Amino acid sequence: MKAVVLNGLYTDQIWSDRFKNLISKSFESSKFDYDLIDLHSKNVNKCRGCFKCWVKTPGECVVKDDSQSICKLIINSDLIVFLTPIVYGGYSSNLKTMLDKIIPLISPFFKRYSGEVHHYPRYDKYPSILGIGIQSYTSEDEVACFKNLVYRNSLNFHSPAMNSQTFMTSEDDCFINERLNEILLKMEETIYA
Numbered sequence: 001m002k003a004v005v006l007n008g009l010y011t012d013q014i015w016s017d018r019f020k021n022l023i024s025k026s027f028e029s030s031k032f033d034y035d036l037i038d039l040h041s042k043n044v045n046k047c048r049g050c051f052k053c054w055v056k057t058p059g060e061c062v063v064k065d066d067s068q069s070i071c072k073l074i075i076n077s078d079l080i081v082f083l084t085p086i087v088y089g090g091y092s093s094n095l096k097t098m099l100d101k102i103i104p105l106i107s108p109f110f111k112r113y114s115g116e117v118h119h120y121p122r123y124d125k126y127p128s129i130l131g132i133g134i135q136s137y138t139s140e141d142e143v144a145c146f147k148n149l150v151y152r153n154s155l156n157f158h159s160p161a162m163n164s165q166t167f168m169t170s171e172d173d174c175f176i177n178e179r180l181n182e183i184l185l186k187m188e189e190t191i192y193a
Contacts (some may be wrong), residue, residue, distance in 0.1 A: 001191060002077040003027065003034040004127075005072075008084040008095025009134070011040050015169045019134055023083055026180035031188050039094035042066040045125055046097055053104035059122060059162060060104055067101035077127045078191050080159075082150065086133040086166065089145025093137050100152070106157065113155075121158045128161040129154045130187055132180075136169045161190040 005023055009016040020036070027034040043065045052062040061067055074080055082099075084092045091099065107120035131150030135142070147164040154162035165183055167176050 001032050001079070003032040003079040003081060003082055003190065004073045004077045005036040005081040006070075006095055006098055007036055007038045007040075008082065008092040008098070009040075010085060010092060010094075011074075013085065013136075014042070015134070015136070018173070019083065019132075019167070019176075022176050022180060023081070023119060023132065026184055029181060030184040032079065032184065037070060037073070039098050042098075044070070044094075044098050044101060047100035047103065051108065054108035058104070061101055061116055067098065070098065071102055071105055074102060074127065075123055079187055080127045080129050082129065082131045084131075084133060086135050086139075086142050088145045088150055089139075089142040102157070118156055118158075126158040126160065128163075128191060129157065129159045130162070130183065131164040133164070133166040134169060136164060138168070151175060161187065163187060 005027070007020055009019060024036060044067045045063050045065045048063065050062070056062060058135065060071070082091065082095055084095045090096065105122060107122045108119045110117050111120050111176060128148060131146065133143070133146045143166045146166060150164040151162060163183055163186065
């Protein structure tokens with residue numbers, strides 16, 4: 001199984017390396033082969049909203065940057081992990097910029113799914129999504145918003161399964177590692193099912 005970790009953690013937060021290392025440690029003890037992509041070190045331009053990725057170069061952004069190679073990794077994976085601080089209930093700017101650039105991976109045409117309108121899938125298979133949100137303070141409203149955002153993104157991306165988990169920076173590493181291992185095991189079981 002293949003996983004892609006989109007690391008949207010900010011480099012100026014003292015706990016960023018800690019959580020990146022905890023994620024890596026959990027993946028190393030799982031059945032996933034994984035790529036950890038540090039988005040802060042990648043050249044990913046903001047989406048222009050030109051929709052040329054749908055009509056001129058279907059499936060690929062016309063702006064040549066690192067998003068093309070990242071999108072190829074994403075669509076060929078079984079699991080995408082969004083690793084991010086929770087920012088007002090959402091993603092970090094690095095992660096949000098990259099997620100805007102995956103729009104070529106879905107079709108420009110719409111269909112009604114369960115009473116909602118969503119894009120048709122472009123491909124036969126899409127990865128499951130796991131959102132890992134990090135908080136340095138407690139905000140239940142932001143956690144609820146984050147979980148709903150991950151869920152809504154999984155619907156739009158035709159993901160077969162999704163999960164969302166929030167960790168506090170004050171939590172013990174052993175607890176976090178144990179919880180991450182449990183989550184990855186559940187994701188493995190879901191993907192194998």
